[in-house]
Amino acid sequence: MTEERYNIRETEAKWQKFWDETKAFEVTEDESKPKSYVLAMLPYPSGRIHVGHVRNYSLSDVVARYKKAKGFNVLNPMGWDALGLPAENAAIERNTHPKDWTYDNIAQMKEQLLSMGLAIDWSREIATCDPEYYRHEQKMFLDFYKNDLAYRKESIVNWDPVEDTVLANEQVVDGKGWRSGAPVERRKLYQWFFKITEFADDLLQGIETLDRWPDKVRTMQTNWIGKSQGIEFNFDIKGGDLPADAKLNVYTTRIDTIFGTSFAVLAPEHPYANLLAETDTEAKAFIEDCMALGTSEEAIERAEKKGFKTPYTVTHPFTNEEMPVYIGNFVIYSYGTGAIKSAPAHDERDHAFATKYGLPIRPVITGPNFVEGEAYGPKGTLINSGEYDGLTSDEAMSKIIARMEEMGIGKGVTNFRLRDWGVSRQRYWGCPVPFVHCEDCGLVPVPENQLPVELPYDINYDKPGNPLDRHPTWKHTTCPSCTKDALRETDTCDTFFESSWYFLRYLDPKNTERGFADKKSNYWMPVDQYIGGVEHAVLHLLYSRFFMRALKKCGYEVPDEPFAGLFTQGMVTHATYKDVDNNWIFPADVENKDGIWMISDNGQPVTQGAVIKMSKSKKNVVDPQDIIDTYGADAARLFILSDSPPERDLEWTVGGIEGAWRFVNKLHRAVTEATSYLPEVGTVQPTKFSDAASKLRSTTHKAIVGVAEDIDAFHMNKAVARIRELSNALTAFTPNDDADKWAMREGYEALVRLFNPMMPHLAEELWSLMGHTTPLTQTPWPSHDDALLKDDKVTIGVQVNGKVRATITLDSGATKEQAEKIAMEQDGVQKAIEGQTVRKVIVVPGRIVNIVAN
């Protein structure tokens, strides 16, 4: 007997070729089947896939293949999030071109993804840097502009004076540019915005309908939108060069603390602050100092609270007390009205500020855990507040709002933390904003028939700043309106633009007229199952939701919500290693001998450190390609699915991948051996089975149902456990007659179909080895017999006073009385109740018998 070892490389390549040649995963709209749109977050083409990608696509592939087997018309596409800053940085560092770098990376990563054997319709592949892609988003930009959803306004940005560019908040680290290290300045610039705030309430309400999203993500979006009920009211303000009837408008969510107010604070950008700066050089210097701080809330929050006392005073609306007005570096101009009333006894920032500048701190709210001398933040009961004393915060707020409205000085308003989405980037490798600046006509949209506004290829990075701005010819054009010489807009779009609608482009990727046809959207949308990392919980997912509403307003036919189901996977972690000189060492370079870690090449000792998220800087990464080359895609996929629940972090270990690899080989061996004596495909079911065969069949049919339930619930680790159980039952089974063999074939055929979503190459190989000519890609999920899901006998525990004293096996139809009788007969039970009186016997059929005695 020749025992052929399972040749992973050849077999996996063979089936990948087969799927490709038979176009196994290409789909079109088919009204005869229910559709299922399975989507993994599209990758950024960095050049190499990482283990996080493997986890993401292994999950989406399980869902896609499973849904297909369950009779759904499954769309599972893939593309490239190809615009963005890393390509430009790489171009600068390696003296290459962002476009070339990006397309090289796409080619490499595609090859790697192909080696995973994913059930993807590659005919729909897109790259967002393709002008045929971004022409449609330029059209959308124009539609947004027409529908009052895109606008340009002067706003304050983080400016890197060395790089000559605007930085996003997350690119500012400790007040310095992340690349240049230069202190960031706040500058006023004209920037493009999308009016996401128009849908603030709708986006908030929509969250309620997303019942197949993780609560965590829904909470984060709710907090991000940050709806608050408050009041805007006017202080009378005087002093300096202010006009006699000047008012200071402030917003607060805690008007219940109004009697504790002892000062007011203006944001550095507030008009009254600027007015003062015109004549007061110290004020001017202070404001400039504040502007040197980044614009992020975090940066502002972290900085030391500083204030500048102005000559202004405000009048308390109820007590008529004259109170000082400061300019403060901690007040955010874009939130509320850019000025605050203080509540030093009830807000930490105000408390710190008042302490520093010796301002009165008067407690006006009390409640549990109130500590004298510390800021007390929670709502409570009012004190020191005149006629409002004794009211709860909520009662007081509605009364005070009503009173201020009556006085004509304020009104209750709803405020959102959500800001309009700034989409301008002063960068080359992005989608050009399709506008022209004309001296006579002003801002002019590029006519649709001139789209796309394409990026020039010939650029240089000799100098910092935006290459588009410095390009000798590109920005010089004529005004579409008056034909005079004019300048193109040189801003490009935030790359979140591309990812906000790419899932619509997959539906109709070759359409040259429109981004997508309505009928395609109506058939496929919404995405039934979206899978990706939780790091996109707010921005990408919120922007995509905004896009649906915006596109709808512009006449596109799209659903309100783009993603009906969302699953966020956990991170992949790995142990870290350091050598004697405290350098990080790659896991691939170390080995464990007799419990001691050392460098494989020279035997030098290595210490194992914490298990943390894989990161290049800590070198605790494994290259998925190495894994796939060594163990095969099936083993890699199996391991990544089997060890941890998908929503939790997964620790990558050598032992784990080897265990998966052993299972792959075990399955191959078991099926190969069994096939030599099993009946042929399609042999008629025998009429009688031995007890052992019946039990095996029961195990098979339970697995069919259980694995489906587990996949539906994203419990992939449990699905794998059930598959192993079935496999164990089958390999432990020794057939004695033809009926036994028939039951074994039934079991193995089910087994192969059950693990097909996880290990598709092995499954196809074994399926064909067992004599099937129809590939698994066209084979439905196995059917099951309900009668075989029930057991004849059931083993249950018998408790005395809640402690297990015996186990008994009963017919599954046994009555409560029978169960109680048999339970009472058990030695262990008798011993336990000896000398006691039985007070009560609880029988839960099929579950438990509990005898209460004392």
Added chain:
RNA sequence: GGGGCUGUGGCGGAAUGGUAGACGCUGCAGACUUAAAAUCUGUUGUCCUUUGGACGUGGGGGUUCAAGUCCCCCCAGCCCCA
């Protein structure tokens, strides 16, 4: 500071309020082998006076015939927002 998640053997993790530890990894013992690898079999929560029993799901309380699971308080770790 606010919000959220998590806490179960040596490890990853299972358990509609009903026999805690499925499935796997590791370890140990054995079989096969000249040997090793691979494979197979058994075993693997702790403790005890070991044919039995006690204890055991971060800690403390509570509800219940019955709590890993539900409720309250606390501790630790992680994530998000500040």
